[in-house]
């Protein structure tokens with residue numbers, strides 16, 4: 617199985633429940649959506665075998681990986697997940713939520729969804745939404761479809777200025793209507809100016 621790799625790098629998880637956790641990111645190229653604001657270069661990638669991916673991440677001496685994209689679920693992830701589990705990695709994934717995780721639940725340690733497009737009804741660990749003029753109706757629609765343990769809103773960054781007040785007001789409104797508890801997650805990697 618060949619995976620088209622956009623980049624592999626070691627950093628920390630900048631947002632959500634695992635914020636601050638040192639991880640190696642495996643960024644897969646390609647997506648099933650075409651969001652107008654997308655900043656991922658889907659044309660620039662290196663085809664790699666599972667053994668080559670493992671070789672590369674072993675160099676970072678970090679036992680946690682996050683598979684991101686693009687959209688990771690556009691690939692058959694079983695060979696990669698199986699190899700990572702055999703080598704005792706903690707595995708997180710980041711997805712737009714448009715494909716089911718059914719085949720992967722038993723191998724993934726943490727599933728985070730930033731819902732986009734026609735996202736599915738499913739159960740995950742985390743929902744993350746960037747507050748770009750979100751409405752309570754949008755958030756209610758998301759939580760009615762996606763069951764998660766953690767729900768986060770990240771204030772949109774405007775050149776490292778985060779409109780936290782606006783997000784707090786939004787959270788106040790949604791939490792008054794909701795059985796879930798949305799929280800703010802500042803994007804640490806942007807504050808620290810790292811990848």
Ligand code: SF4
Pocket residue numbers: 647648649650651653654655656685686687712732
């Ligand atoms: S879902 Fe994410 S990776 Fe895919 S096109 Fe939209 S922003 Fe880009």
